[in-house]
Amino acid sequence: MQHVSTIESKYSNSNLPLVNNSNSTVTVADVFINLIDIIPDDEYKPFYVKRYKELGYNRFMELANKARAGRAPARLFFWMLKNNEIVK
DSSP states (O other): OOOHHHHHHHHOOOSSOOOOSSOOOOOHHHHHHTTTTTSOSSTTHHHHHHHHHHHOHHHHHHHHHHHHTSSSHHHHHHHHHHTGGGOO
16 A cells, blocks of 8 residues: 555645644645646636635645546546545
8 A cells, every 4th residue: 555645746736735734824825826727717716715715725635636637637626626525
């Protein structure tokens, strides 16, 4: 079995770390700047902010990294955020 950090680094294009506690100094703006390839700058921005706050940093970044490994990352990420309970 592969170590979790090995798997995460395989899919991660982000320079932001995974956060292990709730006392993070990473802001929503910092996260979104690193995800400009999969979060379009359009009228759906409030949806992404809402999902970020509901899911938390770690799950949000996990879904982002999984989406980046897909064929149409931006579309896949949007779908994953809407259906995150079925994404393993």
